[in-house]
Amino acid sequence: MKLVLKLSAAFGMLVIMAAAALADQPEPWQMWFQNNGSQMMRDIDWFGRYTFWFITPITIFVMVLLLIVMVRFNARANPTPSRTTHNTLIEVIWTGLPILLLIAIAIPSFNLLNAQLAPEEEPAMTVKATGYQWYWGYEYQDGDELSFDSIMLRDGEAADYGKQDLAQYPRLLAVDNELVVPVGKMVRVLVTAADVIHSFAMPSFGVKVDGVPGRTNETWFKAEREGLFYGQCSELCGRDHAFMPIAIRVVSDAQFEAWKAAAADDLESANAALMASIDSGKNIKLAGN
Numbered sequence: 001m002k003l004v005l006k007l008s009a010a011f012g013m014l015v016i017m018a019a020a021a022l023a024d025q026p027e028p029w030q031m032w033f034q035n036n037g038s039q040m041m042r043d044i045d046w047f048g049r050y051t052f053w054f055i056t057p058i059t060i061f062v063m064v065l066l067l068i069v070m071v072r073f074n075a076r077a078n079p080t081p082s083r084t085t086h087n088t089l090i091e092v093i094w095t096g097l098p099i100l101l102l103i104a105i106a107i108p109s110f111n112l113l114n115a116q117l118a119p120e121e122e123p124a125m126t127v128k129a130t131g132y133q134w135y136w137g138y139e140y141q142d143g144d145e146l147s148f149d150s151i152m153l154r155d156g157e158a159a160d161y162g163k164q165d166l167a168q169y170p171r172l173l174a175v176d177n178e179l180v181v182p183v184g185k186m187v188r189v190l191v192t193a194a195d196v197i198h199s200f201a202m203p204s205f206g207v208k209v210d211g212v213p214g215r216t217n218e219t220w221f222k223a224e225r226e227g228l229f230y231g232q233c234s235e236l237c238g239r240d241h242a243f244m245p246i247a248i249r250v251v252s253d254a255q256f257e258a259w260k261a262a263a264a265d266d267l268e269s270a271n272a273a274l275m276a277s278i279d280s281g282k283n284i285k286l287a288g289n
Contacts (some may be wrong), residue, residue, distance in 0.1 A: 011083065014091035024204050025170055025230040037229055037250075038205035038222055040116065041052045044206045047112055051105060058101075064150045110120060116206075119220055123188035131191075131198025131211040133234065134240035138179050141190070146264050151245050172242075175229045177271060178249040180263075182256040183226050204245060208234060223250040251278065 024034060036042040044124040072078065128139040132149075139147040153163065153174045161176055163169035182185050191200045191210035205221035223229070233244040251259070256275055262270035 011085070024227055025173055026203075026232075030139065036224075037227070038206060038224055041204055041206035041219065043112055043115065044127050047108055050108065054101060054105060070257070073229060114205075119186065120228040121186050123220060125181070126187040126188040126190065128192070128216075129179075129199070129200050129211070129234070129262045131193040131195075134233070134244040136179075136200075136233075136244070136246060137194075137249050138177075140260070144260070144264060146260065148177050148263075148267050150179065150246045150247065152175045152245050162272065168228060168232070173232075173245045173247065175245055175247045175265060178228065178247040180249045180251060180256060180259055180274065182253045183223055183250050188210075188218065188220045190216050190218055196232050196237050197235050198237050200231075200246065201234040202229060202231035202248060204229045204231075205248075207231075210235060223248075226250045226252065249274070 002045040024037065026034065033041070033045050033048070035176050036045055059081070060286065073081070128141055128142045130137040130139070135149055135151040137147065137149045152172065153169070153176060155171070157176075158169060158174060159162050163174050187207075189200065189207070191209050191211045192215060193213045193273065195213060197213070198211040199208060200211055202221065205223065207221050209217045227250055229248045229250065231246040231248075233241060233246070235241075237244070251274065255274060258276045258277070259270050262273060
């Protein structure tokens with residue numbers, strides 16, 4: 001019995017570790033959300049699971065009623081239909097119960113919507129994201145001149161950027177320049193587009209907002225952990241819509257400040273130094289266990 005428990009615990013740990021390693025990117029046949037990278041996404045995840053327990057019994061109940069009607073009240077089984085015009089009790093139930101269910105769903109829904117539209121703290125930094133056919137352009141709007149494009153890496157280009165590790169830089173999601181932000185800081189994102197409608201979506205942060213030409217929409221996120229997070233354009237925008245990923249690298253304050261200072265002069269060198277710093281930190285942690 002003890003052996004079974006140990007094996008079960010070991011298997012559970014392997015599942016958790018595998019999920020953590022691949023948490024921040026979409027997976028084949030994925031049936032639920034990516035792992036939460038922010039409090040907002042955790043709230044969205046909770047709300048999705050909460051409403052699931054309303055939707056499932058209602059769906060089953062309606063299916064059972066339909067089957068009963070088809071079997072018991074078809075023309076062959078019930079050639080003389082009832083002439084009942086109303087039933088007060090049934091009408092009270094089918095009016096009152098849906099009202100209670102809608103209230104139970106509406107209250108947390110409104111709270112979540114309010115949290116999304118009216119964050120409790122001021123942003124620590126602002127980034128403008130512009131959608132193009134078919135890549136993203138980023139501009140840091142805090143006084144310093146720093147802007148760059150983020151383009152998906154084509155086959156054979158990964159080695160040029162030191163991004164051969166497919167677990168960390170998956171095909172069709174890895175980009176040449178990630179959007180870099182500090183962990184634990186409120187980031188305001190201004191989203192627009194230069195040609196057609198695009199959509200800036202980062203599932204782990206609970207972010208999805210359209211980029212519309214001639215209009216600027218606003219969203220925000222506050223990443224709770226460091227790592228590399230992937231999203232994609234979520235509005236059909238033309239031929240290469242499927243090849244327009246979004247990559248956000250969340251780093252420590254010190255790493256962000258060092259990267260930003262260097263990126264103003266040489267973005268490529270700053271990215272290489274940041275990746276080296278992150279890899280060095282991983283090696284130290286592994287060595288120290």
